[in-house]
Amino acid sequence: MPTGRSLSGVPSKATVVMTKIELVGLLDGGRYFEGPRWHAGRLWFVDCMNRTLLSLDCSGGCEQHARFEDDTPCGLGILPDGRLVVLTMFRKRLMICADGQLSLSGYP
Numbered sequence: 223m224p225t226g227r228s229l230s231g232v233p234s235k236a237t238v239v240m241t242k243i244e245l246v247g248l249l250d251g252g253r254y255f256e257g258p259r260w261h262a263g264r265l266w267f268v269d270c271m272n273r274t275l276l277s278l279d280c281s282g283g284c285e286q287h288a289r290f291e292d293d294t295p296c297g298l299g300i301l302p303d304g305r306l307v308v309l310t311m312f313r314k315r316l317m318i319c320a321d322g323q324l325s326l327s328g329y330p
Contacts, residue, residue: 249284257298268295275308288324
């Protein structure tokens, strides 16, 4: 049995239990997924190489919410009011996605 020291410096004994984990794929066919965030019952993320904003519902259904024609999305966040923000890589823009439309951020 492994031994170690507790935070107080007193020797302690620890038991290590390993559990086998099986990974399950949620979505196939993307090119480079980035920035996963859980919001409003969906997993939101960008596919940088396909230049899209996507989300998955709990049953695995995928929906495309926006396409970036002139830049590459590279990050994703959620504002306190629930709107999604997407950062772009080359033009360095902060875009807001609301009601299926992308617009330049006027936030705060």
